Amino acid sequence: MSRKPLIGIPADRRLTGKHYFHAVGDKYIAAVARGSAAIPVMVPAIGPELDFDALLEVCDGLLFTGSETNVEPHHYGGPASEPGTLHDPNRDATTLPLIPRAVAAGLPVLAICRGFQEMNVAYGGTLWQRVHEVPGQIDHREDETTSLDEQYGPAHEVLLEPGGMLAKIAGCERLQVNSLHWQGVQKLGADLVVEARAPDRLIEAFRVGDAASFALGLQWHPEWQFSQNPFSRALFAAFGEACRRRVSDR
DSSP: OOOOOEEEEEOEEEEETTEEEEEOOHHHHHIIIIISOSEEEEEOOOGGGSOHHHHHHHOSEEEEOOOSSBOOGGGTTOOOOOTTOOBOHHHHHHHHHHHHHHHHTTOOEEEETHHHHHHHHHTTOEEESOGGGSTTOOOOOOOTTSOHHHHTSOOEEEEEOTTSHHHHHHTSSEEEEOOOOSOEEEEOOTTEEEEEEOTTOOEEEEEETTOSSOEEEESSOTTTTGGGOHHHHHHHHHHHHHHHHHHHHO
16 A cells, blocks of 8 residues: 655744744644645745755645745835735745745645745746735735634635636536635736636636646635535545655656
């Protein structure tokens, strides 16, 4: 019997009290372990100190998670962030070079929220930093005064591209998704192909067009209570299956 795939999850570097810790959210670990039937492995956010080639040799897939921090705008030529915006330069230095290397190496990649934005930037795209202030765009932020269940509840519909990867996984043309983000895709990165859009036409999902394996980014949070959502279960199962194929190919 072949072994379970190892799925690397790059961490955030966060100040907790007086010390920095590398951390991955429990909901992502649970989605990988149970939804993808894989072994989640935290990847420290140490930037160029990380041996990317060695990591890609060990891992059978990578999950890039959401976070409270934003990609520093100098990576995509954007204006300076508003005061108080949280950043994580260590994570930027880890994920931005890692994403295209992983895709080129044929590893399955799933990117969520911040990971989705990282993926766009890694392929040369740009970001709106405050989508709700862009004329014609709806407010994609969550109401932080409500409970987590309400914040992560269905917020709007997304229209899936006919014949796309997401449409095949979902088995339908439309999904109700949650929405908990300030930033969004302004210019789509090179080689990325739109998979879903919100009602205001904001890009909500894309894939890497020439990827040899699963390489998908989503702006919403399918990991939240994934087992209760038929699409989320199908998504993490498809990701896990791609990682198992990677194991077999080795």
